[in-house]
Amino acid sequence: MTTVCDECTVGLANDDWSHLDYHHEADEADEVMTRITAMLEILGWLVPVGDADEPGYFDCGVCGEIQCGGGHLWKGLSDDEG
Numbered sequence: 001m002t003t004v005c006d007e008c009t010v011g012l013a014n015d016d017w018s019h020l021d022y023h024h025e026a027d028e029a030d031e032v033m034t035r036i037t038a039m040l041e042i043l044g045w046l047v048p049v050g051d052a053d054e055p056g057y058f059d060c061g062v063c064g065e066i067q068c069g070g071g072h073l074w075k076g077l078s079d080d081e082g
Contacts, residue, residue: 002043002061003052003071008036012046012062012074036063049073 004012011017017036020029039062040046052058052071060067061074 001049002046002074002076003058004046004062004074005060005065005067005071008060008062009048009072009074011036013048032063032065039064043076045077046074047077049075 007019007023010019017033020032023029024032043061050073052073057066057068058071059065060071
């Protein structure tokens, strides 16, 4: 299971990452998208599981940014292998 922030949940659910342009400067948005793309290549296909009850801070499993409060659980299809 991967705990994901609100911003990345929107991107994963809709396969639309254009909202990054509104939350970051242009160069920063490109850097964030590069990190996200690299992580998604590692994680593979993700499916939503539900809300995570994360007390305090957590690192988003997709963008790597530190978040506070609850996140969203996503399961990789490869999580069932092995």
